[in-house]
Amino acid sequence: MSLETRPHDTIRAMRWAENRLQLLDQRRLPGEAVWLDCRTAQEVATAIREMVVRGAPAIGITASFGVVLSAMAHAEAPDLPQAMEADLRLLAESRPTAVNLFWALDRMRRVLAARPADPVAALLAEARAIHEEDIAANYRMGELGAALIASGSGVLTHCNTGSLATGGFGTALGVIRQAWGEGRLSRIFADETRPWLQGARLTAWELVQDGIPLDLLVEGAAAALLRTGQVQWVIVGSDRIAANGDVANKIGTYSLAVHARHHGAKFMVVAPSSTVDMNTPDGASIPIETREPAEVLACAGQPVAAAGAGAWNPVFDVTPAELVDAIVTERGVVERPDTAKMRAMMA
Ligand code: MRU
Numbered sequence: 624m625s626l627e628t629r630p631h632d633t634i635r636a637m638r639w640a641e642n643r644l645q646l647l648d649q650r651r652l653p654g655e656a657v658w659l660d661c662r663t664a665q666e667v668a669t670a671i672r673e674m675v676v677r678g679a680p681a682i683g684i685t686a687s688f689g690v691v692l693s694a695m696a697h698a699e700a701p702d703l704p705q706a707m708e709a710d711l712r713l714l715a716e717s718r719p720t721a722v723n724l725f726w727a728l729d730r731m732r733r734v735l736a737a738r739p740a741d742p743v744a745a746l747l748a749e750a751r752a753i754h755e756e757d758i759a760a761n762y763r764m765g766e767l768g769a770a771l772i773a774s775g776s777g778v779l780t781h782c783n784t785g786s787l788a789t790g791g792f793g794t795a796l797g798v799i800r801q802a803w804g805e806g807r808l809s810r811i812f813a814d815e816t817r818p819w820l821q822g823a824r825l826t827a828w829e830l831v832q833d834g835i836p837l838d839l840l841v842e843g844a845a846a847a848l849l850r851t852g853q854v855q856w857v858i859v860g861s862d863r864i865a866a867n868g869d870v871a872n873k874i875g876t877y878s879l880a881v882h883a884r885h886h887g888a889k890f891m892v893v894a895p896s897s898t899v900d901m902n903t904p905d906g907a908s909i910p911i912e913t914r915e916p917a918e919v920l921a922c923a924g925q926p927v928a929a930a931g932a933g934a935w936n937p938v939f940d941v942t943p944a945e946l947v948d949a950i951v952t953e954r955g956v957v958e959r960p961d962t963a964k965m966r967a968m969m970a
Contacts, residue, residue: 664710678788683723757790760953768798782873784860868944868960869906906941
């Protein structure tokens with residue numbers, strides 16, 4: 624496997640360069656494309672927490688390279704796994720909702736526990752495999768998801784689920800890339816996605832870079848858009864899918880699912896199997912990250928709210944399985960998900 628690209632797929636947001644991880648700083652897009660060097664596991668954890676890199680699969684891949692940096696820093700330690708433990712914990716604490724983070728760290732821990740002769744080489748090979756497998760999964764999900772979309776359909780997506788949020792190509796945005804390439808889409812709409820504006824800044828940047836036209840809307844316009852009948856599929860990613868098919872994703876996803884059902888549009892969730900957490904029975908058990916009120920009270924660093932106002936800032940919500948028409952993973956498509964169907968897919 625390789626970090627290959629395809630038509631409408633030119634962006635990669637992370638790269639390993641000998642002894643450091645380089646991340647495209649997503650806080651500065653679309654204004655400037657600046658690569659940030661991470662030379663320690665601590666720098667990687669900070670980059671994840673501070674949204675230099677974000678999106679569930681990208682967080683997992685990035686953390687796995689953070690483990691490589693930790694092994695390099697402790698290469699001389701008599702007990703390497705023990706010496707790396709604090710770094711592994713720090714990486715695990717960087718963000719709570721995206722289960723891909725814990726899934727990737729578990730894979731890296733298993734490699735370490737096997738006590739390979741050359742731990743840095745073995746961990747680097749595993750991190751590279753996690754990255755390449757994610758791209759391959761995205762290509763497969765792109766094909767499976769696009770096949771569900773009738774020719775001439777309009778789609779609406781939320782947040783950023785593209786190359787920036789994954790190893791490359793994307794989950795929901797991968798389906799949209801694929802469906803666009805196959806000539807299936809009449810129009811692509813994207814929510815701006817307050818407060819970090821992942822839709823306006825990142826999804827729009829990716830699609831423009833890759834020559835795919837889109838129209839942005841404020842979240843408040845979604846119901847009105849669906850009412851016009853221009854959208855046949857709402858397509859989103861996920862940070863964690865529970866065993867019963869409940870889906871945690873960027874705040875605002877749940878209201879899109881309600882609006883989609885009300886207006887007769889279909890709701891598709893696209894995520895690799897590394898996002899499925901069969902140990903979490905339902906959405907109520909998914910830890911939901913809450914971030915600083917300042918993110919809501921300001922926009923691009925400029926205060927926008929009246930001084931003295933407080934803010935509630937949960938950054939994910941849970942869409943109940945009954946509002947989901949299809950979950951697409953690289954293992955296949957689950958329509959109208961429930962625990963039995965999820966179990967069968969993950970078996
Ligand atoms: O807070 P973010 O930007 O990390 O949130 C990202 C999302 O909610 C994405 O939809 C999700 O991680 C899936 S990305 C393929």
